[in-house]
Amino acid sequence: MSTPRLTQAGARFRTGHFEPVSFFCTGLTGAATLLILAMLALILVNIAWHGAGGLSPRFMFGSADRDMFDVNKAGVGPMILGTAARVILMTIFVIPVGVTTAIYLTEYAQAGALTTRVIRAAVNNLAGVPSIVFGLFGLGFFISAIGGTLDNLLYAGNPQPVWGKPALIWASMTLAVMTLPVVIVATEESLRAIPVGLREASLALGATKLQTVLRIVLPQALPGILTGGILAVSRAAGEVAPILFTGAAYYMASLPRSLTDQFMDLAYHVFVLSTQSPDIEKSRPILYGTVVVLLLLTFALNLVAILIRARVRRSLRQLG
Amino acid sequence: MQSDGAPARLMPKTPPGARRSVGWMGLARGHRAKPGEWLVEKAILLVSFTAILMIFLIFLFVGREAWPIFAGTMNSSLAREFQDIIPVEDMARTPAERLRQYLGLTREQFAAMDHETKRDLMQLRIEAREQAPDDKDALINTTEWRYILGPYQWTGYDKPEYIWQPVSQIHKYNIVPLLVGSLKATAMALLFAVPLAIGAAIYVSQLASPRTREWLKPAVELLAGVPSVVMGFFALIVLASLLQAVFGYASRLNAFVAGIALGLAVIPVVFSIAEDALTSVPRSFSEAALALGSTRWQAAWQIVLPAALPGVFAAVVLGFGRAIGETMIVLMASGNATIISWSLFDSVRTLTATIAAELAETVVGGHHYRMLFMLGVLLFAVTFLSNLAGDIFIHRLKARLEGRR
Numbered sequence: 001m002s003t004p005r006l007t008q009a010g011a012r013f014r015t016g017h018f019e020p021v022s023f024f025c026t027g028l029t030g031a032a033t034l035l036i037l038a039m040l041a042l043i044l045v046n047i048a049w050h051g052a053g054g055l056s057p058r059f060m061f062g063s064a065d066r067d068m069f070d071v072n073k074a075g076v077g078p079m080i081l082g083t084a085a086r087v088i089l090m091t092i093f094v095i096p097v098g099v100t101t102a103i104y105l106t107e108y109a110q111a112g113a114l115t116t117r118v119i120r121a122a123v124n125n126l127a128g129v130p131s132i133v134f135g136l137f138g139l140g141f142f143i144s145a146i147g148g149t150l151d152n153l154l155y156a157g158n159p160q161p162v163w164g165k166p167a168l169i170w171a172s173m174t175l176a177v178m179t180l181p182v183v184i185v186a187t188e189e190s191l192r193a194i195p196v197g198l199r200e201a202s203l204a205l206g207a208t209k210l211q212t213v214l215r216i217v218l219p220q221a222l223p224g225i226l227t228g229g230i231l232a233v234s235r236a237a238g239e240v241a242p243i244l245f246t247g248a249a250y251y252m253a254s255l256p257r258s259l260t261d262q263f264m265d266l267a268y269h270v271f272v273l274s275t276q277s278p279d280i281e282k283s284r285p286i287l288y289g290t291v292v293v294l295l296l297l298t299f300a301l302n303l304v305a306i307l308i309r310a311r312v313r314r315s316l317r318q319l320g
Numbered sequence: 321m322q323s324d325g326a327p328a329r330l331m332p333k334t335p336p337g338a339r340r341s342v343g344w345m346g347l348a349r350g351h352r353a354k355p356g357e358w359l360v361e362k363a364i365l366l367v368s369f370t371a372i373l374m375i376f377l378i379f380l381f382v383g384r385e386a387w388p389i390f391a392g393t394m395n396s397s398l399a400r401e402f403q404d405i406i407p408v409e410d411m412a413r414t415p416a417e418r419l420r421q422y423l424g425l426t427r428e429q430f431a432a433m434d435h436e437t438k439r440d441l442m443q444l445r446i447e448a449r450e451q452a453p454d455d456k457d458a459l460i461n462t463t464e465w466r467y468i469l470g471p472y473q474w475t476g477y478d479k480p481e482y483i484w485q486p487v488s489q490i491h492k493y494n495i496v497p498l499l500v501g502s503l504k505a506t507a508m509a510l511l512f513a514v515p516l517a518i519g520a521a522i523y524v525s526q527l528a529s530p531r532t533r534e535w536l537k538p539a540v541e542l543l544a545g546v547p548s549v550v551m552g553f554f555a556l557i558v559l560a561s562l563l564q565a566v567f568g569y570a571s572r573l574n575a576f577v578a579g580i581a582l583g584l585a586v587i588p589v590v591f592s593i594a595e596d597a598l599t600s601v602p603r604s605f606s607e608a609a610l611a612l613g614s615t616r617w618q619a620a621w622q623i624v625l626p627a628a629l630p631g632v633f634a635a636v637v638l639g640f641g642r643a644i645g646e647t648m649i650v651l652m653a654s655g656n657a658t659i660i661s662w663s664l665f666d667s668v669r670t671l672t673a674t675i676a677a678e679l680a681e682t683v684v685g686g687h688h689y690r691m692l693f694m695l696g697v698l699l700f701a702v703t704f705l706s707n708l709a710g711d712i713f714i715h716r717l718k719a720r721l722e723g724r725r
């Protein structure tokens with residue numbers, strides 16, 4: 001690790017020593033960075049510009065029970081509720097498993113052991129599985145295998161499937177599998193950042209390892225776990241592919257009442273509005289409005305996560 | 321600092337003094353765990369296997385639905401059942417077991433049916449035979465591998481061609497157009513994203529002042545927070561018209577537009593991993609170069625970048641995996657036409673978009689359904705391999721920086 005003074009010395013080298021190729025290339029990479037930021041800004045400004053006007057309480061909380069493509073009638077209330085429901089359910093499934101895995105990896109696992117390496121490889125791989133494959137998995141495993149079995153056991157002779165069809169719970173579970181690596185990695189990072197001295201002090205006072213983990217380490221890691229959860233939620237809220245076949249509905253007259261109901265979804269609604277609208281020009285304000293709501297949701301969450309993380313890092317740096 | 325699962329694979333950030341955590345692992349465990357605690361600790365171990373279990377289950381259950389395609393037990397030929405017709409008059413002479421198989425009934429069904437019903441069923445068979453399409457292609461089992469991968473001259477075509485047309489009278493399942501579509505969109509995305517992302521990574525990690533760096537990195541990574549459906553929407557509504565006005569090509573939605581939008585989604589992935597790799601090169605490397613009188617750029621380009629090269633490769637490989645598996649952007653912006661050509665300005669249909677667009681309309685357990693699951697297995701395999709390659713590159717980087725090689 002370098003001290004800040006050295007870095008500043010390096011900066012002085014640059015100013016003291018002019019070389020045209022270096023100057024040009026530095027400008028080029030700087031321009032690349034700038035271009036990326038400009039494109040991000042273009043996306044955000046375009047969406048905010050066209051979408052902000054369409055946001056009204058009626059649109060945000062109104063129901064979509066009439067024509068969903070009609071500017072004067074459409075509302076995204078049920079979609080917001082549907083997305084919230086699937087995301088909250090997902091959190092309930094993913095946080096305990098993710099945090100436990102992270103605890104194992106940081107506190108118990110031996111660095112080079114086979115188990116550790118296999119778990120790590122699995123987590124990395126899970127993070128790279130395409131979202132549409134998760135959708136297929138949800139259909140093949142949760143709906144056909146688990147749901148189908150439940151129907152056979154509990155509702156034998158019932159012509160309509162109860163569990164073996166797209167449903168809120170299956171969509172949430174599919175998303176939980178998808179966001180597992182996000183939670184594991186964020187929690188692990190925060191656990192690793194906690195000074196070893198804290199654990200040693202606890203052990204020296206006669207605590208067992210589990211007591212140390214649960215009462216000393218875990219409370220310290222809480223902001224990190226929170227970050228992981230928020231990142232998982234923000235990631236899942238914007239995903240459409242995994243819920244296409246596992247629970248999202250094109251249109252529903254009523255809100256989901258049970259775990260086995262389908263639901264309308266904000267992100268899926270963006271897809272529906274942009275591809276299925278009979279007149280894209282007319283429904284444009286609704287489309288932009290829906291995108292703004294979705295972006296506000298995911299971006300606000302992301303921003304909160306980044307801020308928490310930065311604060312945690314700073315405070316831990318002082319502690320360590 | 322990453323807002324996605326992917327960029328984090330470059331080992332969690334080790335804070336100063338982290339080497340001591342090894343001591344923590346080996347440290348005597350304080351008091352001996354009580355029996356209850358022992359149980360809890362075993363439970364923790366068990367729960368940690370969930371990730372492994374899930375990878376295994378994904379492979380198993382996506383593969384299970386696609387298995388008949390791989391095993392070759394699927395038959396999509398329209399006239400297959402009628403190739404041997406038993407005339408109704410011969411009914412009395414045919415053995416019961418043979419008749420049962422011919423009618424495709426279970427034993428219970430067969431036993432429950434009276435003579436007349438069986439007779440009607442046989443008559444239906446013969447009628448169905450007469451109504452089967454009068455086309456040589458109707459006899460073909462299109463789920464065989466030679467039709468999935470090789471060209472075939474279908475009735476009405478003047479040369480052998482690769483055709484994906486699952487919802488026509490003859491179900492054509494050639495996946496070559498989809499592979500070409502996926503590769504074209506992915507290549508365009510990487511062509512656009514990799515130079516920008518790596519340039520930005522070099523700038524942010526090596527050239528920018530520490531204070532700029534502090535906000536530049538999260539700002540670029542904010543791009544990862546844009547959901548892919550929003551990126552797809554943006555490509556469809558804004559980018560497509562904009563690019564068409566600039567470049568003046570014919571079809572509004574094509575591999576080029578999809579590639580640019582896909583590139584925007586890939587940039588944060590490549591950037592994060594490349595930036596982490598460049599930052600993990602010890603400062604002393606560039607400080608030595610600077611002390612010898614090089615400029616910051618020379619130090620970054622000639623010293624730091626070569627040292628971090630495996631990590632940069634990993635960034636590109638993982639970016640590839642992300643691009644080829646992305647669904648919503650290509651579904652919305654690529655035009656979804658199965659055209660095989662070299663032009664970037666033609667519409668394409670990718671593997672992922674095909675699954676997303678067609679699965680809802682298929683019969684569960686039918687050949688189209690199974691074929692789409694087969695595409696899923698293919699995607700899973702490709703991304704699995706690119707993840708593996710990425711991991712290997714990162715391990716190589718780690719080994720190199722720790723001086724083990």
